[in-house]
Amino acid sequence: MKRTQMFKLGLILAAYCIVGCVGLAFVYNGTSKTIAQRQQADLQAGLKEVFPKATSFKPTDKVKSTNPKIVIDEAYLAIGSTGTMGTAVKAHGPSYGGDTTLIVGVSTDGTITGVKILENKDTPGLGANAANPSYYVNKATKTTFAGQFAGKKLTDEFVVKKDVLAITSATITSRSITSIVQTVAKASADALGIGGSEQDPKAVLPEADTIRPAATPMTAPAGVTVLDTSVGTKGGTVVGVVATAKAKSYDGDVTVMVGVATDGTITGIKVVTCTDSLGSSILTADFAKQFVGRKAGTPLTVGTNVDAVTGATFSSKGATALVQQVADALAKALAGGGL
């Protein structure tokens, strides 16, 4: 008796579910085309918005994200009357309340042509203002949060509250989106073959007039991957060496470029990338500046002789440790000769 009762109840529940599913299937069939069309139209409009003068968009698979949390969905080459004008990339990455999806346009001269936010799940009225066309971060010029990126150079710092205006009461959203825009823009620049000046070793070894690849790459310290070793010369004489190296940091990787003069002085450093959460804030020139003039071989410690970037202490520590390791190894390589 009990068993038949159970079966009966199960069947009744199943009947309700089947009716519900059939109803949903009809509605889904009726709306899915419209929804897909809307999304496609949104995408086309977004691409057009970042490249108004482009006549067509050709899919490309050359744009690769350097940060595993930021995913490139679709990438297009913007084709204009004069040929390739740049790239328009649709990507998504983590923000405060979930993933934010946006389109970033980068022109062949290394400038961001525009940013359009397609989807943002942050707090309505606060973080969601990132996607609000009538929310202005600069009321005088009527600039929206995404709008301020148009015309920005890839070599800029991309630091919220410094060269990027924040959304009021939504600093995390502002930082996350800025970081996505920067990562996507750099990936686009790499795909376009215009790496940006941060790859230029001269930036950290200003004394040199020519930079050539080193004959033997620097010996990598434990846990460090050396990406590039170069030698800087002035009038034929070696004035210093530059190395780009990568190591694990807080919860991602950090890549730095370090220049060391022949007397073992650090001539300059540049944090190239940092994939830690909120780690992009250590990409500032201010953080890099404090290493200039330090001697390789003297200990560098965050908190005593190196100032951490607020909100990114662990990333600052990771980068500092890497700078020290690379500087020491470079000094050793200089002393050993054979570059």
Add this chain to the structure above:
Amino acid sequence: MKRLFGIFLNGLVVENPLFVIMIGLCSSMAVTTTVANGIGMGIALTFVLVMSEVIISAFRKLIPGSIRMPIFLVVIAAFTTIMDLEMKAYFPALSKSMGVYIPLVVVNCIVMGRVEAYSSKQPVLDSLFDGLGMGLGYTWVLLALSIVRELLGNGTLLGFQIMPSSFEPMIFFILPPGGFLVFSLWMAASNSLKRRILASRHKQEDLQQSCCTLPADGTAEKA
């Protein structure tokens, strides 16, 4: 007809789901940062509430008591998904700005509460008017909340600049604490109105009832 109209009016003030029964507060606090979201959410919930109440009331004799909850959920979830899809197709901007709160209507206490307390026991027509009344009662509260919050917190109404440009938006009202403050002030106003309505009713019907308790038919308690 007068009786049905009474059921409808009940949801507006005397048995308002937000101010008197006090259920479904979280989503109402979350979406009322802008008027557009408030209206959208109100209409969305009214649609789901009316459709679910009518269907469940029509099938109420075919729903075994021991599995009524899962069946209610299937019905509510089906209508919520229908509305979610329709909104995505025809009101994409609104659907985008409300995000996750639309699918979350499935677990909104107001829908579950009214279905369980009212329409699973009452005839179809009564349920229809109850759904409309409750839905409208919900919508006007969201509208009232969002008008104050958007105006003071952002200086705009429906996206149009209302306040003079010298007005510095008070972000406090967009944040949850401001939401609670506005909510409580509106609730005080609504409950004082409710008290007056009940008092005049008592005079007419000479019912013995304290001004502050819920209606004698007990529908509110069960919810």
